[in-house]
Amino acid sequence: MNFPPDVPSFEPEQLLSWAIQQFGQRFAVVTSFQKEGMVLVHMAVQIFPKVRVLTIDTGRMPEETYAMMETVRQHYNISIETLTPDATESSRLVTLHGPNLFRQSGALRKLCCEVRKVRPLARKMTELDAFAVGLRRGQSEERAHVEKVAVDGPRLKLSPLADWDEEQIEKYLTEHQVPVHPLYAQGYATVGCHCCTRAIQPGEALRAGRWWWENEGDKECGLHVTPKGQLKRELDVLLEEITAS
Numbered sequence: 001m002n003f004p005p006d007v008p009s010f011e012p013e014q015l016l017s018w019a020i021q022q023f024g025q026r027f028a029v030v031t032s033f034q035k036e037g038m039v040l041v042h043m044a045v046q047i048f049p050k051v052r053v054l055t056i057d058t059g060r061m062p063e064e065t066y067a068m069m070e071t072v073r074q075h076y077n078i079s080i081e082t083l084t085p086d087a088t089e090s091s092r093l094v095t096l097h098g099p100n101l102f103r104q105s106g107a108l109r110k111l112c113c114e115v116r117k118v119r120p121l122a123r124k125m126t127e128l129d130a131f132a133v134g135l136r137r138g139q140s141e142e143r144a145h146v147e148k149v150a151v152d153g154p155r156l157k158l159s160p161l162a163d164w165d166e167e168q169i170e171k172y173l174t175e176h177q178v179p180v181h182p183l184y185a186q187g188y189a190t191v192g193c194h195c196c197t198r199a200i201q202p203g204e205a206l207r208a209g210r211w212w213w214e215n216e217g218d219k220e221c222g223l224h225v226t227p228k229g230q231l232k233r234e235l236d237v238l239l240e241e242i243t244a245s
């Protein structure tokens with residue numbers, strides 16, 4: 001997928017506007033209703049009220065996320081396309097490894113994220129030529145090199161806020177009165193599955209509240225950073241058990 005050379009220098013609204021014009025209904029904003037994602041939803045809806053908005057319901061979301069989903073639906077008068085794990089895959093996952101497999105090892109944690117998040121989104125991707133996510137370079141070391149426009153297989157992955165900092169996000173949310181996920185008021189810096197996300201303490205890294213029991217490795221689910229090396233090999237073997245027909 002090619003794109004004009006000036007596109008990566010576009011400001012966020014300009015980039016969203018370009019993608020909406022270019023791809024129409026084959027473009028979507030993918031969000032878990034965190035602050036960055038909400039900035040994108042707000043911008044995109046102002047540009048095109050019928051823009052597609054996707055989210056992934058892993059089956060392990062906190063109640064506050066469902067409340068937020070309802071707030072966003074009503075505030076913007078939009079539908080939110082909700083992706084869910086394949087029922088057979090999630091049944092095998094729990095049958096083979098138990099409901100809380102993510103506590104047992106890094107590979108099993110990645111397997112859970114793969115079945116509940118990565119694969120549902122991958123299936124939906126066949127309908128899209130481009131999508132936008134709320135990644136920022138300042139969020140973590142793993143995200144330090146996020147590009148505003150990246151080729152992701154046969155489609156474009158846009159991160160319009162890649163070079164924004166937290167202050168810009170907060171300012172935008174306040175100025176535009178954008179709904180904010182209620183868990184931020186409880187000390188959360190990121191929002192994910194209820195069993196794998198906690199509030200952070202002052203001074204902790206932004207993503208310290210994700211999978212905090214893991215001593216090493218990335219704080220990623222696989223949606224944006226693919227596992228590598230031994231972990232990738234272990235994951236492939238585990239996944240084969242779940243997906244083999």
Ligand code: SF4
Nearest residue numbers: 102112113116193196
């Ligand atoms: S965040 Fe936790 S519960 Fe959610 S998909 Fe990943 S491992 Fe599973």
